[in-house]
Amino acid sequence: MISKCAGVGIKKLLLVCDVGNEISKKVIISNGGILQSIGDSDTEGTLIETYKIDLPIFS
Numbered sequence: 001m002i003s004k005c006a007g008v009g010i011k012k013l014l015l016v017c018d019v020g021n022e023i024s025k026k027v028i029i030s031n032g033g034i035l036q037s038i039g040d041s042d043t044e045g046t047l048i049e050t051y052k053i054d055l056p057i058f059s
C-alpha cells in the first residue's frame with residue numbers, strides 16, 4: 001500500500017491508531033512512521049496516536 005501511494009505521487013501519509021494497539025504501532029513505525037501527536041478520538045475515552053510517514057520521491 002505504501003509503495004502504491006509513493007508510485008502515484010503522494011509525498012506524505014498520516015496514519016492513526018488507538019494508543020493501546022501495539023501491533024498497528026509496530027507496523028507503522030517499521031515503515032518509517034514518526035509519532036506526531038496523541039489526542040482524543042471521536043470515541044469517548046479513547047486516545048489515538050497520529051504518525052507521519054514521508055514517502056520517497058520517484059522520478
